[in-house]
Amino acid sequence: MSKRRTRLSPQAEAIQFILSGREKPCFKVKWISDFKGRGVFTCTPIEKGSFVAEYRGELISQYEQDKRQKKYTDKQNAFLFDFEWNNGTWCIDASREDGSLGRLVNDCHKSPNCKMRRLTVQGTPHLCLFAIENIQAETEITYDYGDSQWPWRNLVSKTS
Numbered sequence: 001m002s003k004r005r006t007r008l009s010p011q012a013e014a015i016q017f018i019l020s021g022r023e024k025p026c027f028k029v030k031w032i033s034d035f036k037g038r039g040v041f042t043c044t045p046i047e048k049g050s051f052v053a054e055y056r057g058e059l060i061s062q063y064e065q066d067k068r069q070k071k072y073t074d075k076q077n078a079f080l081f082d083f084e085w086n087n088g089t090w091c092i093d094a095s096r097e098d099g100s101l102g103r104l105v106n107d108c109h110k111s112p113n114c115k116m117r118r119l120t121v122q123g124t125p126h127l128c129l130f131a132i133e134n135i136q137a138e139t140e141i142t143y144d145y146g147d148s149q150w151p152w153r154n155l156v157s158k159t160s
């Protein structure tokens with residue numbers, strides 16, 4: 001009997017990676033510039049709609065986020081991602097260097113190639129990046145961080 005594997009939907013694939021705590025193998029982290037720091041690049045083409053990476057970190061309440069925001073540096077604050085869930089505001093604090101990929105994906109508000117989506121898995125919210133277009137190999141993965149006044153958006157890098 002032939003054992004043909006059915007392809008998982010992007011959401012089902014995301015859930016598998018969330019539960020296993022693993023990363024997809026087709027990405028690499030590269031130093032871009034002193035201005036931008038590191039970024040995540042794909043080694044293989046990615047199809048529109050595909051799951052890319054989870055934005056991993058610590059799930060905290062809005063109250064805890066406010067507390068941390070006051071003591072964190074600007075650099076650490078850029079790793080706090082807040083979102084709506086269960087009629088409230090929650091936050092993933094990804095400021096800890098844990099080797100995961102999602103936290104290293106840079107912002108692009110003009111032409112991002114991915115979008116952050118919230119998935120609830122086993123009663124807990126998770127943030128995942130999905131491709132919003134076909135992405136060629138060696139391209140930097142980006143998404144729109146949202147409406148905040150991110151300082152780098154008004155600065156022009158001399159090196160990137």
Ligand SMILES: C[S@@+](CC[C@H](N)C(=O)[O-])C[C@H]1O[C@@H](n2cnc3c(N)ncnc32)[C@H](O)[C@@H]1O
Binds near residue numbers: 079
């Ligand atoms: C969530 S981290 C992304 C990973 C970061 N590049 C690193 O090396 O740790 C957010 C930080 O990346 C930098 N960053 C993100 N998007 C950027 C952009 N479009 N231009 C310049 N810097 C950016 C900013 O320094 C920001 O504080």
